[in-house]
Amino acid sequence: MKQPSLLPVYKHTTWALLLLMLASCHKDLTQVQQSPKTVLPVVTDTTALPSPVLLAGKSVLIDSFKYPLDKRKLLLPVKDAYQNRKVQQKIQGFYIANGYKTKWLDDVGPNALYTALAEELSHADRYGLSPEEYDIRELDHLLQSVYRVQPPTADLIVELDMQITEAFFLFTTHLTEGKLTRAAGSNIWIRNNNNNIARKTPDLDVQMLAGIATPGQLAEMIRRVQPASERYGRLQRALEEYRALEKTNTAAFPVIPVTEKIKPDERHAAIPVLRRKLSLTDLKIYTMPVDTTTGMVDSLLYDAELVSAVKWFQLRHGLTPDGIVGERTLRFLNQPLKEKADILALNLERIRWIPERNENSYIRVNVPEYMLRIYENQKPELEMKVIVGAPNKATPIFDDVLKNIVFSPTWTVPTSIIREEIIPHLKKDPQYYAEKNYTFYRGDVAIDPSTEVWEGENANPYQIRVVQQPGADNSLGRVKFLLTNDMSIYLHDTPNHRLFNKDYRALSHGCVRLDEPARFAAYLLRNQPGWSMASVQKAMDGNAPAGIPLKKQYPVHLEYFTAWVDDNGLINFREDIYGFDKQQLRELYTVGGSSVVGL
DSSP states (O other), rough: OOOOOOOOOOOOOOOOHHHHHHHHHHOOOOOOOOTTOOEEEEEOOOGGGEEEEEEEEOOOOOOTTOOOOGGOOOSSSSOOOOHHHHHHHHHHHHHHHTEEEEEEOOOOOOOHHHHHHHHHHHHHGGGTTTTGGTTTHHHHHHHHHHHHSSSHHHHHHHHHHHHHHHHHHHHHHHHHHOOOOOOSTTBBBBBOOTTOOOOOTTTHHHHHHHHOOSHHHHHHHHHHHHHOOHHHHHHHHHHHHHHHHHHHHHGGOOOOOOOBBBBBTTTTTTTHHHHHHHHHHHHHHOOOOOTTTTBBTTTTOOOOOHHHHHHHHHHHHSSSOOOOOHHHHHHHHHHHHHHHHHHHHHHHHHTTTTTOOOSEEEEEGGGGEEEEEEEEEEEEEEEEEEEEOOOOGGOOEEEEEEEEEEEEEEOOOOOHHHHIIIIIHHOOOOOTTTTTEEEEETTTEEEOGGGOSSSSGGGGGHHHHEEEESSTTEEEEEEEEEEESSSSEEEEEOSGGGGGGGGGOEEESSSSEEHHHHHHHHTTTTSTOOOOOHHHHHHHOOOOOOOOOOEEEEEEEEEESSSSEOTTSEEEEEOTTHHHHHHHHHHHTTTTTTEOOOO
């Protein structure tokens, strides 16, 4: 949607010139009903308005009795109660700090700060937000109405200045904490919604706004309220790149209609489109091969250079880099540029949800990437593949702390698994668990499942406790790493390491399985006397559980990022295994109850 022209920076002029200009166009002013969103008059025929001229003026004093800031309601449709309250508090705090004076509007016209703010709000999409959210078009129309006749009414200046401030603080609140305060259900995506920990000093935007006077200071303020992390900056630049591609190259991104696999050295009609797509997103020209026999260009040949490009594409999308263009590779290749840009924007939003952390050492698990990394001094020191919860048993997204290691663990089977898996097996075959190293209890009394009748109350999963003993076939493997949550979610080994060879590893009941648990344990215990890789392996092969408290405890962050830029500058995308992207994008780009993106 095309935005209205921004107001030019003003120069000094005379009152006579201004009055002459106003008199010449006063006859075109049309009286209309007031907008239901504001008390300010709106001009319907905006084409008749002259381009506003910014004049050197003075701030307007605000009558606090006439405009009680603690009773003012937001005019923007902010549905979330927390953000509504937050913005109201910021407005009140700011005008008190500003001496009850207008900030954006002077007695004779808007100042340069308004021009700079209008530019930022008009291009909120560069931050992954929607410009429509902040009503900049209506603000521009109202601005022209207020200053159409000189001298303007002080009450209208005050009211519009507050409305601009409202848009500003909604914008900075979104940049600081994110727009969305709910995410995929409280039992799956666990966030501190209504007591959000501010990323910076509380209400830094309020403190800074009262002290700025120039557009440069405004730009610096907007930069400072955003996350300072390197991954945020990289992702923002990637978003700008994809938005630019989206606007200029949509025609170059047709769907590749392939039903069979395309293998290296084959000829296929889809190859020219494939080459064009990869050249566009990789910002590199992949030339067509030349037939060595005829000397003619062969545009349909899937040649070695293009195969190499596809392998890089597959790596960046979490696929096996075999160069074969199959179903999953095609799915990513056929994603529209706009969809990929929106996904980049959503992942910027997800970074904004993360509060400021003063951590030198921590563990991150990115669920869609199926990877765990340990960070020391903000740099990755160790990484490994993981298996995460299946879509119907999603691994929760939350923060925790790793405090203890248990070697040769037992596994107390969750009630949900007893209900959904164990009892159905026993109903079909009471001997099913006879040699599987499980102990069954009813209350505190051990029972033999092969002699029970698994019907009625006997089959009540809440009356049964099942414990798998340590051993090679234990579902937790040879070691587990305990977190502090009450959801029975932790990190652990697995008896089946073949699954780590798969691209798609959303296969567990919710916990996180580690590909190299011995290496992980040895790293965590590296500074504790008596521990080495050999002693870790010996403890894992024991016959009884052995709990080891960690002297150095690690924060653990289970995260959900489907797009990021890696240390090599490559833009990565991953499959949205739990379907969060579509749901959250719809909420991110909903303005006043209406979606501004097609999802």
